[in-house]
Amino acid sequence: FDEESNFKLGYDHYHSFFQRKEHKIIGEKTPAYSYQRYCIDRIYDYNPDIKLIYFLRNPITRAFSEWNMYKTTGRIKIDFLTYFKKY
Numbered sequence: 001f002d003e004e005s006n007f008k009l010g011y012d013h014y015h016s017f018f019q020r021k022e023h024k025i026i027g028e029k030t031p032a033y034s035y036q037r038y039c040i041d042r043i044y045d046y047n048p049d050i051k052l053i054y055f056l057r058n059p060i061t062r063a064f065s066e067w068n069m070y071k072t073t074g075r076i077k078i079d080f081l082t083y084f085k086k087y
Helices: 011-018 037-046 059-072 080-086
Strands: none
Touching: 059 080
């Protein structure tokens, strides 16, 4: 619901990721769903009765995890303290 290119492919494409019959419940997640309004609107349009589960993390460990992911993939080159102060 957060990637425009994936969303344009339609629900059949989305549903193809959940074809595992050995599980009773299957889902997916991304932090963007909790703060990007268009994601929330798309989820609601998809299913107004959907039940959402939120797990909240310690904000500092969450920020470090994000920085570490970006640093590992080469998307940023700055140290954690600089990143934390900037964003």
